Amino acid sequence: MTTTLAAIPKLHLSLECGLCGHHRLLPVAALLSGLDPETTVAQVARSARCQGCRGKGYGKAQVVYVGASEYALDGARERD
Known part of the structure; x- marks a missing residue:
């Protein structure tokens, strides 16, 4: 799937970057x-x-969600 x-x-x-490891987070809306x-x-990464x-x-590219981190674990099970 693309x-x-x-x-x-x-x-x-x-x-x-696969060469030096530099990392950048870009909003897709800006792209x-x-x-x-x-x-x-994949075309963006290349x-x-x-x-x-x-x-x-x-x-290398990953699609990520940014925002509302206070709700990210809402409903997660707590360990004792």
Whole structure:
């Protein structure tokens, strides 16, 4: 399954450089302002240029939810 940016506009992409380990968290909404909505997460990872080492094509991407962390574990079971 390929995830397009249009399918995840309220989420963030966590990008990590496979060369130097530099990490960046980008809101998908910001990416949508300059990219085609049908761009896939994999395409973003492949085309991203690292701000640390300037490497390109070695990125790893994860889709993440950012926000409302006080509710993230709501309903989770507590251990004694």
